[in-house]
Amino acid sequence: MKFIDLFSGLGGFHVGLSKHGHQCVFSCELDESLRELYKINHDIVPHDDIRTVKEDEIPEHDILCAGFPCQPFSLAGKKKGAKCPDSGKLIDHVLRIVQYHQPKYIFLENVPNVITIEDGAFWDYLKNSFESLNYRLEYKIISPTDIGIPQNRKRVFIVGKRNDLVKAFEWPKLKNAKKNDFQKLLNDNFEHKKLEPQKVQLLEKWQELLDVLNLEEITGVSIVAPEFGADYPLDFSNLTLEEIKKYKGAYGKELKNCKNWDEVLSFMPSYTKKNFRVASWITKSIIYSRGLYKENTKACEEWKIGFHFTNNSWQILEWRGLRNNPNIFNHLVQFRASGIRILKSNIAPSLIAMTPTQIPVIPSQNRYVSTQEAAKLQYLHKLKALPNDRKAAFKALGNAVNAKIVELISYNLV
Secondary structure, eight states: OEEEEETTTHHHHHHHHHHTTTTTEEEESSSSSHHHHHHHHHOOOSSGGGOOOGGGSSOOOOEEEEEEOOOSTTTTTTGGGGGGGTTTHHHHHHHHHHHHOOEEEEEEETTHHHHHHHHHHHHHHHHHHHHHTTEEEEEEOGGGGGTTOOOHHHOEEEEEEEOOSSSSSOOOTTTTTOOHHHGGHHHSSSSSOOOOOOHHHHHHHHHHHHHHTTTTSSSSSSSGGGTTTTOOBBBOOTOOOHHHSSSSSSGGOOOOOOOSSSHHTSSSSSSHHHHHHOOOOGGHHHHHHHHHHHHHHHHHHHHHHTTOOOOOOGGGGESSTTOOOOOOOGGGEEEEETTEEEOOOOOSSSSSSSSSOOOEEEGGGGGOOOOOHHHHHHTOTSSSOSSSSHHHHHHHHSOOHHHHHHHHHHHHHO
């Protein structure tokens, strides 16, 4: 069958559908550099802007594919939804093309939030709009881990079948998929970026703390270093200057000599400064960290002497790794805005387009995951070319549709 590839990016839909011999007859991509790569990888020159595409310029096709921009619906995009002026309403251009061409199938991909955003209003809009064009939509949330690819990345796949088609669409059976270990995908021969010396030193410093604490099991609650020695109230919004001066701020800094609130706040952790209280997302971790300090005061005091990292997020250790293996270097690491996240080494975290600073780290090798290793996670490793710039490559891969999932779903598009 013939298909079109809208918001094509690196061509995840193209790779997956081509596995079954389907032919791409049209593509569309706003990013100029990705259009050039699409020509190299797929031998098709994409149109640039879907908003300027005329319906009669698009060849007849059986399947319309669209990985329409997900940022307005993602957590990184602040869940702006269809109200996002830049890309949230681009789905309407998909609708006008469907109305004109009436393909057999519509095949969409996005983040799961499109189903729940605005209390389901966007999904209702999508479903009702396609129903008015004689299509019935079904969706399924699938992660690469469901098909044996070691990347934790849930996405919603939406299939619309034209109502006059007799054969029912069936989702692929995903049970019993062979589980692959991310470590087996790693290849030192690929070009990769070494971890910055300061970050290596930081991870070594955190490991020193875990070693001296000698925890039998490490919990999923974060360790918040600024709470070592602190005793300020978790909500000090109603305290006077004289009252707050009785307490200790970040790392046990005395507040008694502060002459004004600006001085007080300069000695307080960053997560308290906005509302003069601890943010709810970190409260449990603060209580846990103060408890660790109380039980291991001497060790924590000695450890924090050499802790000179000023980046706020580097002062929080988020443990999502093996509870019985408190060794950072046996895990994967992400440097996130919320803290340093430690992850199990067998499954990679989701590649994220909007925050290239979250590229996974392999601490045992003091390096970042390479673009080729990341491409394997999206089943796009056989492409002839990826963006030359590392950040651009991870952004494109973070926006890409997983080609293997597309391949499996397309078995039943007949």
